[in-house]
Amino acid sequence: MGVVLLVLLAAALSGQVICFHERELVEKLLQNYHKGLRPIPANSSRAKSPTLVNISIKLVQIFEMDVKKQVLITSVWLKQAWFDPALRWNESNHAGIDEVSLSPLEVWVPDTVLLNNADTSGMGKPVGMNNPLLVTSYGTVRWLAPVILKSSCKLDVRYFPFDEQFCRLKFASWTYGSSTMHLKPEETEILQNYTESGEWNLERVYPLTSLSKSTRIRHTESKFAVTYVIHIRRKVFYYFVYLIAPCILTSFMTLIVFTLPPESGERMVVGVTILLSLIVFFLLASTHIPETSEAVPLIGRYYASTIIEITCALVLTCWVLRFHHYNTSVGKVPTWVRVYILGYVAKVVRYKVPDQNRATAEGIEEGGDGDTAGNDTTESSLARRRLPKEPSGITMMAKRVLRKAEEENTQEEWQLAARVVNRLFLICYLVAVVLSIFGVFLDVPGVLVARPLPPTTGDD
Numbered sequence: 001m002g003v004v005l006l007v008l009l010a011a012a013l014s015g016q017v018i019c020f021h022e023r024e025l026v027e028k029l030l031q032n033y034h035k036g037l038r039p040i041p042a043n044s045s046r047a048k049s050p051t052l053v054n055i056s057i058k059l060v061q062i063f064e065m066d067v068k069k070q071v072l073i074t075s076v077w078l079k080q081a082w083f084d085p086a087l088r089w090n091e092s093n094h095a096g097i098d099e100v101s102l103s104p105l106e107v108w109v110p111d112t113v114l115l116n117n118a119d120t121s122g123m124g125k126p127v128g129m130n131n132p133l134l135v136t137s138y139g140t141v142r143w144l145a146p147v148i149l150k151s152s153c154k155l156d157v158r159y160f161p162f163d164e165q166f167c168r169l170k171f172a173s174w175t176y177g178s179s180t181m182h183l184k185p186e187e188t189e190i191l192q193n194y195t196e197s198g199e200w201n202l203e204r205v206y207p208l209t210s211l212s213k214s215t216r217i218r219h220t221e222s223k224f225a226v227t228y229v230i231h232i233r234r235k236v237f238y239y240f241v242y243l244i245a246p247c248i249l250t251s252f253m254t255l256i257v258f259t260l261p262p263e264s265g266e267r268m269v270v271g272v273t274i275l276l277s278l279i280v281f282f283l284l285a286s287t288h289i290p291e292t293s294e295a296v297p298l299i300g301r302y303y304a305s306t307i308i309e310i311t312c313a314l315v316l317t318c319w320v321l322r323f324h325h326y327n328t329s330v331g332k333v334p335t336w337v338r339v340y341i342l343g344y345v346a347k348v349v350r351y352k353v354p355d356q357n358r359a360t361a362e363g364i365e366e367g368g369d370g371d372t373a374g375n376d377t378t379e380s381s382l383a384r385r386r387l388p389k390e391p392s393g394i395t396m397m398a399k400r401v402l403r404k405a406e407e408e409n410t411q412e413e414w415q416l417a418a419r420v421v422n423r424l425f426l427i428c429y430l431v432a433v434v435l436s437i438f439g440v441f442l443d444v445p446g447v448l449v450a451r452p453l454p455p456t457t458g459d460d
Contacts (some may be wrong), residue, residue, distance in 0.1 A: 021095040026102065027088065029087055031134075035108050038180065039084040050179060053082045053110045055226050055393055056169060056186040058351075059205055062170040062197040063148070067290045069199060071118045072153040072167045073231070077193070080110060080143045081186070088139040103134045109133070109143065110181060115170040115212065115225065119150040126174070155290050156452070160297035161239035162444040164203070164452055172212045177221035185209060185226045201240070208346075210458030223353040225456035243285045243299060250278045251306050252435045254313050258426040262324040262418065271314045302440045309432050311435045316425040323418035326411070333413045341417045353416065 038051050058077040065072055087107065091098050111126045128145025135141050153167035173181045185207035194202065205228060212225035257271045280333045282303045288296050296304075445451045 003326040010012050012338050020101060022097055025089060025094045025334070026100055029089065029100075030102075030106055032139065033086055033107065035106060038077070038108055038176070039082065039086060041083065042083070044170075051082060051110075051176075052182045052184060053112070054184055055078055055080050056188040057190060057205075057228055058171065058192055059190055059194050059202075059230070061195045062200055062202070062230075065153070065200065065232075067155060067157075068248065068289060069118070070153055070155050070290055072151050072428075074149050074151070074169075074230070076082065076147055076149050076169070078145045078147055079186070079188070080112060082110065082141055084135075084141050085142065086139075089137050091137050098137045099243040104129055104131070104133055104143070107133065107135075107141070110183075111174045111176070112171050112183070113174045114149060114151060115172055116152045116168060117150065118152045122150075127171075134301055155292075156283065156295070157290055157292060157297045158295040159236055159443070159445050159449075160289060160299055161236055162241070162298060164231070164233045164445065166452070166455055167230045167232065168214070168455075168458075169230065170225055170458065171227075172225035172279070176315050177223050178211065178222065181224070183224040184227050185228075188227075197232075199233060199235055200232040201375050202361065203233055204454070207456075208458035225458055227383055229455055231454055235310065239299070243281065243288075243301075246281050247278065247303060247306055248437060250274055250281070251309065251436075254310050254433075255426065257313055257317050258320075258429065260322055260421055267317050267321065271310065271317060275310050275314065278303070278310060282307070298440060298443060302424050303437075305436045306433075309429065309436065313425070313429050316429075319424065320418050320422045323421060326414040333410055333417070337417050338413075341420050342413075345424055346420045349420065349427060351420050351423050353419050353420070 012208040013059050040049055056079045058079070060075040060077060063075060074132060083221055084107070107128065109129075111219075113126055114122075117123055128147055131143065131145040133141055133143050149169060151167065151169055153165065155163075155165055157163060171183065174182060180367065191202070196202075208227045208229060209321045210227060211222040221330045241460065254271065254274050257267050257274075260267050260270065285303060289300065340351055
């Protein structure tokens with residue numbers, strides 16, 4: 001028991017000795033140190049030799065992409081390293097201490113800022129000022145700061161939701177130019193601690209170097225900038241389930257408008273209801289799209305084409321209903337309806353026309369008069385010729401019956417034309433829906449359209 005107490009007492013005394021030597025070392029390092037003077041390399045003969053600062057990041061997580069404000073929120077470990085000859089010491093003179101921790105408020109630190117910062121509270125402020133520094137006995141200073149960055153990211157929404165984005169994190173000194181500070185990217189494993197995002201697939205993160213414009217008034221010297229490009233691709237499953245699939249189902253549901261019997265009187269009601277439901281989905285989709293006039297998103301073009309198709313389906317349904325409920329007292333069936341609709345169109349859409357109507361259409365097509373050919377082939381016209389010339393009660397009743405039979409025949413002919421036209425419109429609408437769906441998926445980058453090229457320069 002006594003041995004254990006002696007060991008614990010020796011460890012406590014050793015810790016106090018180390019703390020004393022470390023405090024003494026820090027006081028000695030900061031005794032004549034001026035934090036407003038940037039460190040100049042010891043082997044440099046020029047006073048304006050640039051201070052080399054190595055910068056690197058480790059992307060931890062993509063928190064959010066605010067598509068309305070076009071702001072990317074990321075969790076990043078930002079590391080900066082440089083050499084400060086004024087912070088060197090001999091380990092043997094300070095109990096073998098090879099590393100100490102200092103506050104960034106006590107020594108010189110590079111005023112590295114995020115140029116495309118979208119956080120108003122951190123505009124123009126160096127990144128990571130609340131995190132301590134690690135200084136080695138050789139004068140190497142390492143500054144590791146876990147930070148949440150809000151950066152502006154210009155989105156290309158032309159292919160939304162099948163889009164790829166290239167967001168930038170552009171770092172540069174706020175006051176030092178290229179002659180006094182050289183910012184250089186350091187090779188490191190950027191995605192070592194990355195956590196997958198539920199909305200984005202991370203394709204690649206790579207650094208680019210460039211010269212940025214001066215941020216000082218009346219100072220034209222450019223400065224070194226390091227830009228980290230974050231290449232991300234949107235995950236489509238969520239948008240397919242909640243935006244694309246309902247639109248596809250709604251467009252196919254419009255086929256009900258052409259299959260309902262005209263006598264039900266529900267065609268227009270169903271069509272308008274489907275159109276209103278699609279507009280609601282379109283308003284829902286607009287909440288996920290940036291408010292920009294530079295390009296119309298792919299999903300916006302698909303919704304617009306579907307709305308136009310359903311509107312055209314309603315207009316064509318009105319035409320079918322007009323044929324079906326045509327007022328036979330206004331006039332007889334025109335020649336062009338018998339020739340083109342009951343003749344050519346019926347053959348194209350494979351609709352079987354009764355033999356009597358087919359004979360009428362073929363007779364008109366061969367050159368006969370439409371009204372004469374149509375009337376001479378009906379039994380009512382033959383019966384009218386057999387009626388006596390002198391009017392009588394029986395004659396008037398017979399004419400009335402014959403006139404009613406002619407109107408019924410004419411009505412049946414109009415309804416037959418309505419059914420033929422309805423099948424034609426049904427086929428045309430189905431073809432348009434299928435083409436619009438193929439047009440959307442064939443316009444996805446990587447299918448028929450080339451994927452966007454990643455930027456190769458750090459300039460915006």
